Structure formats: structure tokens, C-alpha cells
Amino acid sequence: MIVHEHRLVIGVIGNDIHVVANKVLERGLRNAGYDVCNIGVNTFPEDFIDAAVEHDADAVIVSTINGEGEDWVHSLREELTTRGLKDAFLYIGGNLAIGDQPRERVEAKFCDMGFSRAYHRPESMDIFLTDIAQDLAQ
């Protein structure tokens, strides 16, 4: 097993208790050798930031399944920078918008908010494993 030794914070943001993808992500990232701090479901922006600071995270991975994620994440990038983690990667994935909207447009909107990458209703979650490995290898 390749040990990446990179530290990650993952969780599901907002009043959202969709736990399935979170558990799958936790296990998949651990199997891939990452040091994962899972803050779980029903969490808020400050929980992510506090955990990232405590864990000196290389990347923060936000999930949102109920579609209400956008309201919560506007200041995440700025907060990370203020708290001394300006180089941390910031990802978001899941169901990023309510209703039918073109994937590219939704993902671009989140990248404008300071996310390194965004995944709106992705066909595959394994793509993310490849992407994050690439990003962190830089």
C-alpha cells in the first residue's frame, strides 16, 4: 500500500445527515493511505476550519448531498487563509445544486468561490481519488 501521509479533513456540511458517501469516502481514503479526520454528518463551516487547523490538514473535502451546500461554503477559502492554511486544497462534491443545472456551470461557480475542484453529481467517485493524489503529489 502506498502511504501518502497526507492529512485530510472530510465531512458533510449543513443540516444534512446523508452518511453513505461520507463513510465510503472515509474508508476509500484510508485504504489509499491517507490520514483522515472525519468530522461526520451535520457539521458546519467552523467545524471544518477548526478540524483543519488542529489536524494541519493538506486538504479539506466537503460533501453536500441535500443540495443546500452552497449557502454554507462561501467563506471557507477565506477562513482557511486567515487561519494559516492558504496552501490547503479545498474540494466539494455531491449534489451541489437543487434542480437541473448544467454540471460545468455549477462546478465553475464553486471553483470561483475558491474550491480547488468541485464535483456536481459525478458519474464516478474514483475520479476524485485520482485527482486528489495528483494534486497532493505536486
Add this chain to the structure above:
Amino acid sequence: MQIPSDIFIKQRETVRQSPLLAEVDAADGAAFLAQLPESRYAASAFQNRGEHPILQPRGGFALFDDQAQLTHELDVAGADFLPLTIDSHTRQNDYERAATLLEQCEERNENLLNGYPLLAHGALLTRSLFTDINKPVSLRHGTPDARVLVEAALDAGITEIEGGGICYCLPYSRSYPIDRALLNWQYIDRLCAYYSTDERRIHRESFGPLTATMVPPCMVVAIQVLELLLAAEQGVRSFSVSFSQTGSMAQDIATATALRETTQKWLDQLGYTNVDVRLVFHQWMGAFPVERIHAEALITQGAVTAALIAADKIVIKTRTEALGIPDSNSNADAVKVTKFALRLSQSLAGCTGLNTDEESAHIATAANTILENILQLRGIALWDRVASAVRTGIIDIPFAPHQENRGELWTVRDNDDAIRIADQGKVPLPESFLKREQQKLSNRQENVGLDTMLYDVMLMVRKSYL
């Protein structure tokens, strides 16, 4: 140990002080229950049931009129038990929020709650939902602290109470302490026993589907036995164990046998001779197909399984499950679909000769090992041992959101879609059991990718079916 009378009475005085229970005096509540006809008692309905499994739909709406209409439509459609499904704010004891939202619903005549806010409506009004109904009503919720809710439900003449300290805590709550959930449910079991007489028993039911996501049958069986024993200890004499359709019909049939046998073995072992135990089967509780044809096929197959295992009751799903909270119409149709499928499957009841004996023995052996390990733990009472078992990971429910749930047990599906243990975490299991599980997985690729893991969870909504 049963909660001693003086302590129970004292606890009850505190619970009854809730202003939400003020409209019915506890003695009036008891008198109301006692004068209900036998047909309103779930425990009696089980004893008198005919050839088919009892048919139980779900359903709860915010507004009284909507709930009354649903009740009427389900009754006409042929439901045997009627549901009262409670909204999520009431489940979290946020009674104020449930009441505020109910007011908004009434002003705007729309549905802002995902169930019936029993405490906002009150027990008296709720009684009137069922005035003309000649069938038992079942309380369906997901509440770690349901003491006030169950008091009100009994005041309203509801005779079947679903839930338990494990099954309504770990899958439903992120942080409600498991100790408190177990103690609250000990109170509820004691209360149900207190209201029961030999002829008129209040029926309790555990919720075996748990997270309905990749839970291995041996864990379901162990938890069902524990909740039965916890209830029996408090004096409950009529109890349902349950589980849900897993995606492998053969494994479901084996689970039913294992559940019946294991339940009986432990009741005998602990000397409980007077408990009427029933088996409840839930149609598929996981991520539901969006396509109507797939949803209906899945529902039908669930009915066939229920007939085959001679379930005492089947809890049904609707074809619109994937699209949000089902309306009255689709709930009523669901009753009809399952009823028809049950009639077609009538000749299957107790059909023997199916090659599932090895699998059921396999499940029972594992469940017994888990149970033996729990009963050997240090503790002042069974509930205390159960709580330790949760914290140490002997009880571990895949995909439960609860922070005290270990979350190390990991399962995958074999080639026949049966759920197998790939990583036991801290769950004590016999070597021979683990070896057989490994054999069943021998031609599955190593479970590393995220997509492979999701593929197992999403059995019924895979893109390849579309």
C-alpha cells in the same frame, strides 16, 4: 432487572409533568385503553391473524385532515394495521419547532413536516383519527427519547410501539448518548408492560432494518435478540423482531430462520416462557429505484419473501419512495399491490426444501457468538452491557451516523448479492464463520475503489438497470 415499582412510579410522575400530556390524566388514558375493543389491540391481532402476513403501511402528514384522509384511504385499501408516522422534529424532542411549523402548515395549508406531530396535536384530537377504525394503530418514529411521545400515544389508544434503545439511537442520531437512549427505552418497555394485562397486551416492535445499508444479518439478529431481552426484562409479553429485504432472497430466507431460532434459544436460556414473539419483514429500506417498474417489481418480490418466510407482518413501501414522502394515493396503491402479491404467493407459506439451512446456521452461529460476548461483559445490568458493547465495537452498525458507533465493521456483496463481512472490526466472530464469509467473497476484487463500495449500497438503483 425490572425497574422496581416505586422507582417507576416516581419516574413516571416526572414524565407526566410535561405540559404536552396535561390534557389527558394518566388514569383517563389507562381507562381509555382498557375500554378499546380487542380489534384495536395489535397483540390480539397477531394472535388471531389469518393466512396472510398482516399488512402495515407507513404514513404521516402534518395536518390533522390529511392524516384523517390517509387513515381512511389506507383502511379502505385493505391495510390491517394503520400507521402513525411521527415528524423528525418531534423525534428529536424539538416539540416547540414541530408546533410552530404545524401552525404555519395550518395557515398556508401546506405540508412542512415529514410526519404527524403527535404532541402538537395532542392525544385527545389524535384519538378522533381512529374513532371509526376497527384496527390496531402502530406508532412509527425513530426517537432516542420517546418517553413523552409514547405516553401520549398510549393516551391516544395506540397499542403497538415501534423502537428500542439501540435501533432508534445509533441509526437515527449523531450524538444522543447510547446510555440515555437505552434507559429511556427501559422506561418505555416498563410502561408498556405496566399497561398490559393477560388479555390486553401492549405490543412492542424492534426496528431491525437499522441503517438499511449493508448491515450483515448476524448483527441484525444479535440486536433484535438484545432488544427483545431488554423488553422481556421489563415485563413486555408481546414483541416483534424484524429485519428488511437485503437484495438476496436466499439470505433473507436464511435470516428469518436464524432470527426465529436464535430468539427462542435466548428466551429459553434466560427463562422467559410467556413472551409472544412475532416476525416482521420490511420491504426494501435502502436507496429506492426511481423508475416505477423497478419500484413495483422490488415491492412485489418483497411480498413474495414475506409469504415464503411466513412473516407475521409485512411493512410496506410505495412506488414513489425515491421521490420524497409518498402521498395518500400512492400509499393506498402500495397496500393493494402488496396485498395482491401476497395472495398470489399464498401457497409458499412455510415452503420447505429451500437450500438455506447452511446459511441460516451460519448466521445463527455468528449472532450467538456476538450475544455470548455481550452477556459476559462487566456491567450492572443488561442495558449497561449493551452500552459497553456499542462503545467497544462488539455491536457495530455499518453506516450509522452515531459518534459512539465504532464504524469499523465493513461488508460487501458476494456474487449472489448476499451481504458478507469483509472486515470484522471489533466484532467477535468465530473463525469458521469468517472463513466461510471469505470464501463467498473469493472472486470479488479487493474492495478499494469508492465506486465498488457504492455499487453494493446502490444495488437497487444501479445505472445498468435503466
